[in-house]
């Protein structure tokens with residue numbers, strides 16, 4: 001592992017806290033050191049308070065911040081003198097410890113300081129860095145991990161047996177540091193947990209971390225346990241229907257819709273098909289705080305019933321031994337390993353599922369290297385339980401606000417690169433859904449760079465392309481719960497007498513046939529939606545009130561309208577609702593070129609401006625207006641409505 005320190009970059013960060021921010025980000029950039037909120041850093045700074053008195057402030061990573069993207073305000077400023085006084089107490093509960101730390105900060109708006117704050121405070125050096133380095137865990141998580149760690153580090157690191165993070169661990173480390181530490185000590189290894197490094201400057205502490213982790217890497221290499229080969233298997237195609245059924249079963253078990261992200265590649269297949277998978281994957285996580293994301297063990301294969309029984313047994317065994325009563329978390333697995341598809345990661349949001357996937361990817365490295373070193377050995381289930389059911393996590397559970405309305409659900413929107421479709425993508429993302437956007441325009445692929453969006457270039461009139469797109473949607477998120485049929489085209493104005501058959505067929509193909517294809521392909525997935533499937537058809541005012549010169553468009557939309565009504569009848573028993581919106585005069589869409597707009601205005605003998613607000617309410621209807629209503633139609637307000645047609649047109653005399 002190499003130091004990422006660059007003088008050029010470092011120059012942009014001022015003072016001790018500035019450089020603390022810089023090297024924290026450097027640690028965060030290295031995924032094999034810390035993942036998603038894991039690890040923490042601190043610096044002790046002498047400052048003058050309002051009264052002109054000097055005091056030492058411990059700036060320690062605040063909870064909810066990620067090292068990779070941390071800012072100065074992500075550090076909680078705690079008075080060090082109070083931290084040190086607290087450390088002298090014979091005992092201190094976690095909630096009281098947090099209360100004490102929060103009430104002794106300099107800034108009311110700062111985040112709650114890390115649970116490892118007292119430990120940081122007790123370390124004598126100015127800068128303290130802490131990571132859960134894969135390489136170190138690969139060594140400590142073995143039968144003779146402690147001996148190997150002492151062999152690697154000698155006097156350079158104090159070695160601490162596993163203890164749950166919190167007050168006791170901090171006191172224990174301080175005692176051991178005094179007992180074991182020498183002038184050569186630059187770090188501390190916490191067995192089965194991670195590693196600390198110290199220094200008088202930000203760079204020194206950071207580079208010692210890199211150096212210490214490199215020693216572990218070199219040790220693994222010397223034992224032939226660094227590059228671990230998996231038997232290669234060529235990935236096939238994900239069976240979307242099977243994954244959607246699995247996601248439905250997981251969601252039912254969790255009591256809430258979950259996103260399921262499937263990763264079928266050579267590595268995951270190689271791991272899932274190992275003969276010893278039943279042994280190596282069932283011991284526990286690489287470091288205890290992963291349990292919050294991944295649960296203690298992955299599910300092997302598809303037997304959820306068995307996993308739930310096992311999870312309840314684990315809870316039943318350890319919960320009664322806890323000091324306070326515990327509330328059982330949902331018993332659904334978050335990692336599924338299967339020889340058929342490799343790995344599937346579940347989470348309440350697409351971001352959560354992506355985090356689970358990434359954590360388990362690193363867990364595989366740790367397991368394989370530890371195996372090569374002599375056998376992976378995780379902590380006993382009791383220790384993992386204590387972290388999974390920690391007071392502070394349980395408190396979060398009780399506080400936890402209401403999730404967004406479509407949290408854990410998946411929406412697919414066609415014609416999503418512009419106009420109503422693009423606005424629909426935004427409306428569903430804002431309501432917590434994972435969204436798949438299809439469009440002919442390849443702009444769709446870069447519409448949003450976020451884990452809950454997948455943009456796919458797709459010609460909706462091409463069935464094989466649509467099939468591939470739905471499979472990719474289910475692979476990414478586990479299902480399709482909501483469908484917004486928006487893609488359409490508006491042919492140039494043409495009287496029937498002069499309408500070429502080709503233009504008629506093109507309109508029918510895009511505005512009608514494509515929707516039938518997609519509805520048919522999505523039906524099995526909509527049926528499996530944990531909260532029932534929903535379809536919103538973007539129709540047109542032209543259905544109830546057609547205009548001259550638009551026969552190809554009006555006829556296609558009218559047929560689509562009828563198709564939706566029949567679908568409402570046929571799919572009601574499957575719990576699928578299908579409703580139609582009839583927008584009119586939405587001019588900020590891809591359909592309306594200046595030319596078409598001018599032609600239509602002329603048709604009605606109006607100026608373009610008058611044409612835009614030519615409705616009862618004299619208001620302009622925007623893409624966003626239509627998109628927001630489409631999203632609401634998938635929500636609880638419309639839970640008992642299907643087969644409806646709702647105008648979004650500012651009021652049209654011919655329709656009213």
Ligand SMILES: [Zn+2]
Nearest residue numbers: 039130193194
């Ligand atoms: Zn830690």
